[in-house]
Amino acid sequence: IPQDGSVIIEMARFKEVHEVDLINRTITVGPGVINLRITEHVNAEGYHYAPDPSSQKACTIGGNVAENSGGPHTLKYGVTVNHVLGLEMVLADGELVTLGANHFGLPGPDLLGLVTGSEGTFGIITKIICRLTANPEKAVTLLGIYKSVRDACESVSSIIGHGIIPAAMEMLDKIMISAVEKALKPGFPLDAEAVLIVELDGLSDGLEKEAQVVEKLLKESGATTVNRASDEVERAKIWRARKEAFGAIGQISPSYYVQDGVIPRSKLPEVLDEIAAIGKRHGLTVANVFHAGDGNLHPLILYDYEKPQEVEKAHAIGEEILSSCIRHGGTLSGEHGIGIEKAEWMSELYSANSLDNMQNVRVLFNPENLLNPGKIFPQPGRCAESKSGTPPQQILALNKPKMVASKSGIAL
Ligand SMILES: Cc1cc2nc3c(=O)[nH]c(=O)nc-3n(C[C@H](O)[C@H](O)[C@H](O)COP(=O)(O)OP(=O)(O)OC[C@H]3O[C@@H](n4cnc5c(N)ncnc54)[C@H](O)[C@@H]3O)c2cc1C
Structure with missing residues (x-):
């Protein structure tokens, strides 16, 4: 969402695949390349x-x-920062800089890591070197079926507690099950309170043994049944239901407002109970489909956009959910970012000094705050009214607050 007086810079046409380097397991792409296209581009080669x-x-x-x-x-493989090796970026004054390389292990502070997750406030990314990962030899996809969400949460802790890190652990509650069954028919039981998708992958050797251990743990922690995808078609059906779950909500509600919060995964049972209670108190339904293994919640607040009272309630529920995440030792976003919506919430999570330190880093890249102004950081003036009431501190001016083009940089 552009702020007043902004121009939108559309990057969709930067969709070139510049180079595939299978020896170094990298692919260099423009920022407008769709995520899935990268995998499609190299899948036949086994990556x-x-x-x-x-x-x-x-x-x-x-x-x-x-x-x-x-x-x-990402439960097993990590997030974007673990899979980006280098990038090219235009600074606010038009200077082109490069960060990283087409191999890992560059010494010195990690500027590339700083840029990743900076929500467009540091520069405009024009090229990216991504790491390619070899396809696993085998994958086993299990579906635990539960009579209670709490039991499904217990299974998550039990598996991790036993030292097993599956490739993925994703949960859908009863409301989500009804929506995906209407839209996509994956075959999830409509009388279940929750289903937990657990995927294990890796070398064929030993995978079956691990799958049996996980199956046992799922049952011991409350799964009434554990199904297993018998082939790629069934596996794809399960994953389609998970990945298209947000869209399926259209089957049961005119609109939804999705929150994105993170909590320590051990707190899943109590926070999910609290979310249900918050929704009930306001008279709206909250559905849940989320990255259970990471404790990354996505409560979908169902409302009717033509009813202003419901819109107001949806906002109130969203705020209470965020408060709950913070109170339980969690954070404001697992992956959707802070943007404008949650900028004022940052002072709930960080001290004024921490926010100043972040702004000082931003100043190095984007001294005049020209790029994505209003995103991530609480706005001066508004911060004073922030929920914690912490007044903004003076942003320190650095001596030479600007990035310069890298001299030894990579040939991108
Ligand atoms: C149905 C649905 C499911 C989702 N599931 C997930 C999920 O599982 N995991 C997850 O992490 N996210 C998820 N998201 C959130 C979202 O898809 C991600 O945050 C995604 O990375 C945004 O990419 P985009 O191309 O849509 O970026 P946009 O929404 O266009 O932009 C996002 C931000 O990045 C900035 N930006 C974009 N391009 C550049 C560039 N070239 N240089 C600098 N800044 C730039 C923009 O200014 C903006 O601030 C989901 C969203 C939806 C709608």
């Missing part, structure tokens, strides 16, 4: 791009770097 946001059919790699996006499989 993929690991971060797989549920929006991967539509979102761009530039947006992914700006948001440090994750996805179901």
Whole structure:
């Protein structure tokens, strides 16, 4: 959303695949390349791009770097910052800089890591070197079926507690199950309170043994049944239901407002109970489909946009959910970013000094705050009215507050 007086810079046409380097397992792309296209480009060679946001059919790699996006499989494989090796970026004054390289292990402070997740406030990314990951030899996809959301949450803790890190652990509650069954018919039981998708992958050797251990743990922690995808078709059906779940909500509600918060995964049962209670108190339904293994919640608040009272209630519920995440030791966003919507909330999470430090880093890249103004950081003036009431501090002026083009940089 552009702020007053802004211009929109559209990057969709930067959709070139510049280079595929299978020896170094990298692909260099323009920021407008759609996430899924990267995997499609190299899949026949036995590789993929690991971060797989549920929006991967539509979102761009530039947006992914700006948001440090994750996805179901980031539980095992990590988020965008773990899969970007280098980038080219235009600063606010038009200078072109390069960060990183086509290999890992550059010494010195990690400027590339700073840019990843800076939500377009540091520069305009024009090229990205992504790491390619070899496709796993085998994957086993299990579906735990539960009579209570709490039991499904217990399964998540139990599996991780036993030292097993699956490739993905994703949960859908009863409301989401009814929506995806109407839209996509994956075969999830309508009388279940929750289903938990657990995917294990890796070398064929040993995978079956691990799958049996996980199946046992799922049952011991409350799964009434554990199904297993018998082939690629069934596996794809399960994943389609997960990745297209937000869209399926259209089957049961005229509109939804999705929150994105993170909590320590051990707090899942109590926070999910609290979210249900918040929705009930305001008289709206809240559905849940989320990255359970990472404790990354996506409560979908169902409302009717033609009823102003419901719109107001949806906002109130969203705020209470965020408060709950922070109170339980969590944070404001797992992957959708802070943007404008949550900027004022940053002072709930960080001290004024921490926010000043972040602004000082931003100043190095974008001294006059020309790029994505209003995003991430609480606005001066408004910060004084922020929920914690912390007044803004003076932003320190650095001596030479500007990035310069890299001399030894990579030939991108
Ligand atoms: C249905 C649905 C499911 C989702 N699931 C996930 C999920 O599983 N995991 C996840 O992480 N996110 C998810 N998201 C959120 C979203 O898809 C991601 O944040 C994604 O990375 C945004 O990419 P985009 O191309 O849409 O970026 P945009 O929305 O266009 O931009 C996002 C931000 O990045 C900035 N930006 C974009 N391109 C550049 C560039 N070239 N240089 C500098 N800044 C730039 C923009 O200014 C903006 O601030 C989901 C969203 C939806 C709607």
